[in-house]
Amino acid sequence: xxxxxxxxxxxxxxxxxxxxxxxxxxxxxxxxxxxxxxxxxxxxxxxxxxxxxxxxxxxxxxxxxxxxxxxxxxxxxxxxxxxxxxxxxxxxxxxxxxxxxxxxxxxxxxxxxxxxxxxxxxxxxxxxxxxxxxxxxxxxxxxxxxxxxxxxxxxxxxxxxxxxxxxxxxxxxxxxxxxxxxxxxxxxxxxxxxxxxxxxxxxxxxxxxxxxxxxxxxxxxxxxxxxxxxxxxxxxxxxxxxxxxxxxxxxxxxxxxxxxxxxxxxxxxxxxxxxxxxxxxxxxxxxxxxxxxxxxxxxxxxxxxxxxxxxxxxxxxxxxxxxxxxxxxxxxxxxxxxxxxxxxxxxxxxxxxxxxxxxxxxxxxxxxxxxxxxx
Amino acid sequence: xxxxxxxxxxxxxxxxxxxxxxxxxxxxxxxxxxxxxxxxxxxxxxxxxxxxxxxxxxxxxxxxxxxxxxxxxxxxxxxxxxxxxxxxxxxxxxxxxxxxxxxxxxxxxxxxxxxxxxxxxxxxxxxxxxxxxxxxxxxxxxxxxxxxxxxxxxxxxxxxxxxxxxxxxxxxxxxxxxxxxxxxxxxxxxxxxxxxxxxxxx
Numbered sequence: 001x002x003x004x005x006x007x008x009x010x011x012x013x014x015x016x017x018x019x020x021x022x023x024x025x026x027x028x029x030x031x032x033x034x035x036x037x038x039x040x041x042x043x044x045x046x047x048x049x050x051x052x053x054x055x056x057x058x059x060x061x062x063x064x065x066x067x068x069x070x071x072x073x074x075x076x077x078x079x080x081x082x083x084x085x086x087x088x089x090x091x092x093x094x095x096x097x098x099x100x101x102x103x104x105x106x107x108x109x110x111x112x113x114x115x116x117x118x119x120x121x122x123x124x125x126x127x128x129x130x131x132x133x134x135x136x137x138x139x140x141x142x143x144x145x146x147x148x149x150x151x152x153x154x155x156x157x158x159x160x161x162x163x164x165x166x167x168x169x170x171x172x173x174x175x176x177x178x179x180x181x182x183x184x185x186x187x188x189x190x191x192x193x194x195x196x197x198x199x200x201x202x203x204x205x206x207x208x209x210x211x212x213x214x215x216x217x218x219x220x221x222x223x224x225x226x227x228x229x230x231x232x233x234x235x236x237x238x239x240x241x242x243x244x245x246x247x248x249x250x251x252x253x254x255x256x257x258x259x260x261x262x263x264x265x266x267x268x269x270x271x272x273x274x275x276x277x278x279x280x281x282x283x284x285x286x287x288x289x290x291x292x293x294x295x296x297x298x299x300x301x302x303x304x305x306x307x308x309x310x311x312x313x314x315x316x317x318x319x320x321x322x323x324x325x326x327x328x329x330x331x332x333x334x335x336x337x338x339x340x341x342x343x344x345x346x347x348x349x350x351x352x353x354x355x356x357x358x359x360x361x362x363x364x365x366x367x368x369x370x371x372x373x374x375x
Numbered sequence: 376x377x378x379x380x381x382x383x384x385x386x387x388x389x390x391x392x393x394x395x396x397x398x399x400x401x402x403x404x405x406x407x408x409x410x411x412x413x414x415x416x417x418x419x420x421x422x423x424x425x426x427x428x429x430x431x432x433x434x435x436x437x438x439x440x441x442x443x444x445x446x447x448x449x450x451x452x453x454x455x456x457x458x459x460x461x462x463x464x465x466x467x468x469x470x471x472x473x474x475x476x477x478x479x480x481x482x483x484x485x486x487x488x489x490x491x492x493x494x495x496x497x498x499x500x501x502x503x504x505x506x507x508x509x510x511x512x513x514x515x516x517x518x519x520x521x522x523x524x525x526x527x528x529x530x531x532x533x534x535x536x537x538x539x540x541x542x543x544x545x546x547x548x549x550x551x552x553x554x555x556x557x558x559x560x561x562x563x564x565x566x567x568x569x570x571x572x573x574x575x576x577x
Contacts, residue, residue: 331444332454335424338400342437343444347430361430368438 005081006073007039007088010064012104015141021099021134024289027124031113034138035060035104036096039080040088042144048375049144050086051135052076052095053152053159056227056283057275059103062095063088078358085367090375091148099134100126100282108278109210121207125282128155128290132162136170148375149173153355154322155283158290161330164307165292171309173373175366178319178355180326181300181333182291187321190230191284194223198277207278216277221268223280228267233318233351300329301336310340312369314362316354317347342369384414386554387466387492387567394490394547394571395419399461402486404448404478405468407432409441423460426452449474452481460486467515467567469493471524476541483543483574491570495550497530498566514553515566531562538572547571 014033021029037060042049052062054075063080065073080086080093097105100123108123139147150171152160157179163171183191198204201219205212232240241260256262296302311334315327324345334341346362348354354362388411395401397419403412406425415421425443427433436443446454449472463486465478470493472478482489494515495501501511510520518525529537531550538545550557550565557565 328446328454335444335454335459336456338422340442341424341444342442343446344433344437345445361434364434365437368434372438372440 005083006077007064007081009067010037010039010061010074011066012037012060014104015138017134017137017141019137021130021137023124023130024127025125029099029106029124032099032106032134033104033110034096034099034106034134035101036094036138037061037064037074038095038142039063039093040091042092042142043375046144047146047148048090048092049139049142049147050091050093050149050151051139051147051163052080052093053131053135053150053156054095054098055152055154055156056287057271057280058156059101060095060097060105061103062093076356078356079363079366085363086151086370091370094138094142096135096138098126098131098283100124100279100286102276102279107276108207108282109276118210120210121278123278123282125285127286128158128162129166131159131286132166135159135163136167139170146170146172148373149175149370151175151177152179153177154179154352155287155290157322158287161304162290162292164309164311165303168306168308173369174307174309174311175314175369176311176327176330177314178316178322178327178352179313179330180322181293181329183287184326188288190226190321191288194226195281195284197222197226198281201277204277207281209277215272217272220272220275220277220280221265224271224275225264225268228264230321231352233320233349235318236349236351236353239349300333304333304337304339307334307337307339312342312344312365314344314346314355314365316350316352316362317345318349319352319354321352384410386551387569388414390549390551390569391415391464391466391490391492392418394488395421395462397421400459402426402452402455402460402463404452404463404465404482406436406441406443409436409439409443411464411466412436412441413439448472448478451477452485455485457484458487462486462488462490464490466490466492467494470528471526473526475527479537479541479543479572483572487573488546489570489572491534491572493529493534493568495531495562495565495568496528497532497562498552499563500566502563513566531565531568534568534570538570542575544573544575545570546573 014035016033018031058075061074063074063077082089097103100107102109108119112119150160150163157176160174160176198219201216203214204216244259246256292303293300313327313331315324331343401421401423403425406427412425425441427443428447433445463482504511549569550561552566
């Protein structure tokens with residue numbers, strides 16, 4: 001992808017909401033704000049809006065750069081831009097930071113206007129359902145009645161699915177990528193280990209570390225290291241690192257011996273320096289709690305009974321955290337409802353991370369589908 | 376474009392169209408680029424899905440606007456409810472399937488009717504090539520023995536017996552050669568067999 005197809009320099013915006021939001025937990029957020037970015041132009045009939053729902057560690061900065069010398073572009077930049085698969089010459093693309101996030105939307109690290117101090121641990125636990133509710137309000141704020149498409153991978157795919165349950169009439173196309181209708185016990189177990197790493201960090205102070213001048217770095221770092229292991233496939237780790245030694249010979253110590261360790265430590269450190277631990281706890285909980293079939297005795301088909309959109313479901317062969325079989329459950333529920341659905345199982349070595357990679361076939365699929373979306 | 380599409384359509388596709396009712400629900404197994412489903416939709420206003428394993432074909436089917444599911448037919452049709460389609464089609468793919476019995480059973484589980492078409496190995500030109508000492512290579516069997524995807528070739532007689540042994544009712548059978556109906560000695564004179572089937576159990 002050449003930089004010439006980039007959306008270019010972008011700027012984040014913030015929308016304030018004063019109407020209280022009743023959360024699934026029973027808690028009420030009296031007011032809140034959402035950070036968002038947009039790319040492309042909203043057309044006159046407002047029929048070309050595409051909402052991007054982010055995953056665990058994502059945010060509203062989906063594409064472009066904040067300045068010319070910005071080191072990294074947005075997290076899904078390879079997909080979005082003029083001439084890219086999600087073509088900003090055609091679509092008006094919206095990215096937002098979900099509630100509870102740590103990149104500009106109301107969340108544990110943002111200031112509670114009622115106390116003038118960070119919400120800290122008092123920020124409520126939010127769910128996928130709550131997010132979709134707040135996203136719907138953002139659309140209202142932007143004057144958009146209906147989305148041409150909602151697109152999400154992983155936890156974002158869960159939001160894309162939820163849109164069709166909560167607001168079926170507001171979605172024409174739904175992209176559910178590398179996702180699942182709920183988490184398996186094994187998947188939730190990884191989340192629990194990640195949370196325990198954070199919660200048991202002495203610097204965590206029951207989530208009130210902002211007021212203690214500390215950051216539970218060690219916990220966050222371990223949580224991220226664990227996450228990274230599960231986002232990659234065994235094959236890709238083997239290919240990338242194998243048993244390669246960091247120093248060419250064994251040191252008989254517990255410092256970095258293997259390249260793989262160096263990679264995990266780097267990823268852990270980087271993440272611990274830029275992400276908020278309380279947000280991480282909430283994002284993993286949102287993953288755990290999502291289970292739209294639960295209210296229907298485990299019947300996902302019933303949960304999606306009122307869906308109206310056309311769907312495309314995509315999975316990746318080596319993704320073991322959100323395996324193809326979980327995507328097929330979604331496809332089955334859509335078939336049961338005789339809904340239009342396309343399902344691709346993309347051959348990729350990259351595990352769960354594959355959904356963010358510019359694999360040519362994957363991007364051909366995205367491009368071909370999006371070209372058919374009428375605006 | 377639309378007319379060109381119809382006149383250029385494979386003869387077996389045109390005949391399959393006669394066996395599908397308007398506004399019904401169709402599942403096409405091994406749908407390729409979706410030509411048949413598109414044709415059925417345009418001429419009969421059918422709805423339904425295609426199943427395709429191959430990446431390139433899958434993408435072409437998507438571009439043709441087909442609701443295409445990527446899966447391997449050898450694993451059956453799990454995910455599809457019993458009797459949820461009016462017609463399930465398997466056109467010129469049976470001979471390349473390893474799990475032949477399973478797929479036919481699955482077709483009749485999922486569909487009220489099934490349409491199966493395959494190249495007739497009993498066609499005289501095939502027999503002639505065998506008699507002269509070579510594996511048959513023809514328009515319907517365009518592969519050499521070493522690169523053929525076909526693993527379960529059969530004759531019309533064989534398939535009749537198969538249906539009989541598996542309690543499958545043959546609603547209609549059509550045998551064609553180069554698009555023309557064959558009525559005399561079909562197992563010898565026909566190169567393409569087309570069956571319209573239903574289960575005797577339902």
